[in-house]
Structure formats: structure tokens, C-alpha cells
Amino acid sequence: MTVVTIFFCGTGSNKFDTQHENFWDGELVSTLASRHTGREFAEWIVVDGPGSGNLQADDLFTENKDYGLSGTLFGKGWEENVQHAMNIIKGQCEWQxxxxxxxxxxxxxxxxxxxxxxxxxxxxxxxxxxxxxxxxTQQKLQEQIIKTFRKGGVIPTTVNLVGWSRGGISCHMLANAMLKDSALKNIPVNIFAIDPVPGIANFQEQRVKLGSNVKEYVGVYARDERSKGFSCVIPQTATGTKTSIYPMAGRHATLAGNATSTGGVPTNTSDLKVLTEPGRIVRHLAETCLTRWGTTLGKTLNLTQTDLENLANGIARDEARYQLMHNYSYTYFTELDQGERYVSLGSKGVPFSTVKGPIYQPATGLATSLLDISAYVHLR
Structure with a gap:
């Protein structure tokens, strides 16, 4: 019986970003993938994000074009990424x-x-x-790895999905595609999404709504992001799906391990490791969830309650720095909604802290205090 974990990188990001210069300890998704202790293809894959340069083109199970700038701006290529992941789950390539x-x-x-x-x-x-x-071909070699090392048959018993940015939205898309597929619709799916952002005009149902095959959804959202066009998605989940959403200090890239004062490109070498606390907490939460869902990871942080409290106190100490982040934008323009980030609850735009209620654990949702470490008890 095999648990398959799929790691979806964000826009412009790829599996080699464990050494990216903008991330002091590696970009989160690629780093998590590199720590998987199982067999690649049989038990896990990492999928490069849209606009990342098509470095995986020769290894994909479905043909992909080099979309270049349109991948960065509009997410072109993520449908092919999702289809590739579907084929990996089935252990069958449709292209070589x-x-x-x-x-x-x-x-x-x-x-x-x-x-x-x-x-x-x-x-x-x-x-x-x-x-x-x-x-x-590479694809035939990988097919054989899947057939040899998946226990109890090719079709996995559980699929865990992790994604940042458009990679988080790719998790939504894959879960919905699986639900529509007769061979995959009954596989339980778990999702850990880090600030899932689809980009302008990409709020179609398959990206903002999830079905009953998703058993648990955990989303962490960047409280201090203000870039126009960076509205994140809190998906509409099905009745019975355990749904946990959390706010986190910092901007979009801060949550994935960027520790600069602006949440962007380091201004100098001393700016690379200024605000590390949000990325450490998010990584710990991701590792905790994945491990509980059956993904085997090595070199995990294993933070204690005291560690989490110290990190949260560090965030509180630097609150003025996070407030300054509101003046920066990845798209040049910034936006506010009643002084907050503008987010998408399903396909409806609302202010950040209004996303809460009894459907979430904790019920305080995106209004949860960053100092409330007890809010993470649901993830253990």
C-alpha cells in the first residue's frame, strides 16, 4: 500500500530551488521534496512551477511546451503539470x-x-x-520504477499534495481532476497549501472549490501581502473535509522561506536572514501534517511547543518590519481592502480577517492571533 506525495512548486520555481539565492535555507516546497526518504516516481515527485524554464520537459509523462513569460504571467503550463501528476499516479505515460x-x-x-x-x-x-x-526513454524507466516499488498495486492508497503560490492552486486542480477520473476518484487526498495564488482571471471552479475526495485541507496565508493581482484563495471545501486555515506574518515568499526584510530579492547579504520565523513555522506545520498523512521525511525540524512560542514572540517583536512590507509589491501596484489584504473566499472577494467560522479548525480562521500557538493543535 503506497502513499504518493506530489510537491508543486510555485510560479518561476523548480526542484533545484533548495539552493536558491532568495531563500536562506531553501525554498520550502523543493526542500520538502528533497527530504523525502522514499523512491522518486514511485512514492513522490516534484513538479516545477509555471514559468520556471521547462527544466523537466524531457521527463514529463505528458508533453509540455515552453510557455516562457506567459507561464509566469498567466500560469500557462499548469494544466499539463496536473495531467503529468495524474499520469504519475496511474503509472502510465501518455508521451515520451x-x-x-x-x-x-x-x-x-x-x-x-x-x-x-x-x-x-x-x-x-x-x-x-x-x-x-x-x-x-526516461518515461519507460520511470514507469518501471513505479511498477516495481509501489506496494500492493500501482494505484496508491493515499495522495498527499503540497504546493506554494500557483503550486497551491495546482493542488486544487489535481484533486478535482482526480475526482472526475474513474480510476482515481476514490483515493483520499490531503492538501497542504502555502498562500495559493492563481493570478488575474484564474478563479474558475476547479481552482477555488474542492470535492469530497479531499479529506483534510490545511492552508497558510500571508497576512502582509499587498501586491495587486496576488489575491489568495481560501477554497470552498466539501462537507466532511477537515479544513484548517491560518494567517502568517510576512509576504507571499516569506511563507516559503524568504527571510528578507521586504519579502523579495535581498538588498544585501545581511538582508538574507532577517525574518526567518514565519518560514520556520510554516515548514514545521507542513512537515507535521505530511508525516501524519503518511509521507516519510528526513531531517525535519521537530519544533517543540517552546520553540513555536519563541518563534511567535520573534514575529511579535518584529511587527513594525512586517507592517513596512505593505509598501512593497511584486507587480509594482499595491492594494488594500479596509486596511487588509484582499482575498478570495471561493470566488468571492473579501477582506482577510473576515474568513472565519465553525467550518474551520480553529473557528477563528484568518483572524487567529499569531501568538496563539494552541491553534496548531489540530494539526498534530
Whole structure:
């Protein structure tokens, strides 16, 4: 019986952001993925975010185009990311990269492997190079890993989803796609979403509403984000879904491990590790939930109650710094709603702290005090 965990990176982010210069201890989603102790493809995958440069293009189970700037601005490519994840869950690829890349061709030639010489096609001005075919594709190798290492059959018993930014919205999209698929609709799904932001004009039902296959939903939202076009989604969940939502100090990237004073690019080397507390708390909460849901992680923080209290007190001490973040924007323009961040409750826009009620654990929702460490008891 296998638990599969899928890590969705945010816009412009990828699996190698464990070493990204904007994150003092690694970007959260890619770092969590790197700490999984199980077999990649069989038990977990990490999916690069829209606009991240298509570094995974050759390994995907569904063909993806390089959407470039349209991926960053509009999320182009995330439907293909979701379909790739669906195919991984089923253990079946629908597309294969059959031709060798130039790097692979040169590596085989240098090793003395007998392969055909590169074929040159077209005129000198429109010249193209054909490096030959792979004897075994990446996708077929990964399919075999899935068949070999998934216990009790290819279809997993549980699927856990983690995502930041558009990666968080990708979690919503995948859960809904699974519910519509006859082979996957009965698999229990758990979601840990970090400030899920779809971008302008991306508030369709499959991104803002969740079905009964989602057994638990945990969302953490950036209280101090003010960028126009960065409205986050608190999804409408089904009756019976355990739903926990929490506010956190900082901006959109702060929650994923960016510890700068502005929540953006470090102004200097001393600015890289200024506000670490929000990212540490969010990482701990993610690790706690994933472990309880059956994901195997190594090198977890394992914060104690005292650790959490100290981190919360640190946030309170730096409250003036978080207030200054309201003046910064990833999109140049800022926005306010009654002095708060403007968020999307399902598809309806509302002020941040109004999202609360008995459907949430705790019922205080996004109005929960950051000093109230007891609010995290629901996640243990």
C-alpha cells in the first residue's frame, strides 16, 4: 500500500530551488521534496512551477511546451503539470521523449557507445540536428520504477499534495481532476497549501472549490501581502473535509522561506536572514501534517511547543518590519481592502480577517492571533 506525495512548486520555481539565492535555507516546497526518504516516481515527485524554464520537459509523462513569460504571467503550463501528476499516479505515460538531446548524444559518444552520427538537416541558414533515438526513454524507466516499488498495486492508497503560490492552486486542480477520473476518484487526498495564488482571471471552479475526495485541507496565508493581482484563495471545501486555515506574518515568499526584510530579492547579504520565523513555522506545520498523512521525511525540524512560542514572540517583536512590507509589491501596484489584504473566499472577494467560522479548525480562521500557538493543535 503506497502513499504518493506530489510537491508543486510555485510560479518561476523548480526542484533545484533548495539552493536558491532568495531563500536562506531553501525554498520550502523543493526542500520538502528533497527530504523525502522514499523512491522518486514511485512514492513522490516534484513538479516545477509555471514559468520556471521547462527544466523537466524531457521527463514529463505528458508533453509540455515552453510557455516562457506567459507561464509566469498567466500560469500557462499548469494544466499539463496536473495531467503529468495524474499520469504519475496511474503509472502510465501518455508521451515520451524518444529523441536524444545534444548533451546525451555527446555523453554516449564520449563513452564509446556505438551510435549513429548526428544527422544534419536543412540548409545552412535553417540547419537542424537530429541526434538519434533513445533506446529506452526516461518515461519507460520511470514507469518501471513505479511498477516495481509501489506496494500492493500501482494505484496508491493515499495522495498527499503540497504546493506554494500557483503550486497551491495546482493542488486544487489535481484533486478535482482526480475526482472526475474513474480510476482515481476514490483515493483520499490531503492538501497542504502555502498562500495559493492563481493570478488575474484564474478563479474558475476547479481552482477555488474542492470535492469530497479531499479529506483534510490545511492552508497558510500571508497576512502582509499587498501586491495587486496576488489575491489568495481560501477554497470552498466539501462537507466532511477537515479544513484548517491560518494567517502568517510576512509576504507571499516569506511563507516559503524568504527571510528578507521586504519579502523579495535581498538588498544585501545581511538582508538574507532577517525574518526567518514565519518560514520556520510554516515548514514545521507542513512537515507535521505530511508525516501524519503518511509521507516519510528526513531531517525535519521537530519544533517543540517552546520553540513555536519563541518563534511567535520573534514575529511579535518584529511587527513594525512586517507592517513596512505593505509598501512593497511584486507587480509594482499595491492594494488594500479596509486596511487588509484582499482575498478570495471561493470566488468571492473579501477582506482577510473576515474568513472565519465553525467550518474551520480553529473557528477563528484568518483572524487567529499569531501568538496563539494552541491553534496548531489540530494539526498534530
Amino acid at each position: 521523449r524518444e529523441q536524444l538531446t545534444e548533451a546525451e548524444y555527446n555523453r554516449l559518444k564520449a563513452a564509446g557507445i556505438p551510435i549513429e552520427d548526428v544527422k544534419v538537416e536543412g540548409s545552412w541558414f535553417w540547419r537542424k540536428y537530429n541526434y538519434g533515438d533513445r533506446s529506452v
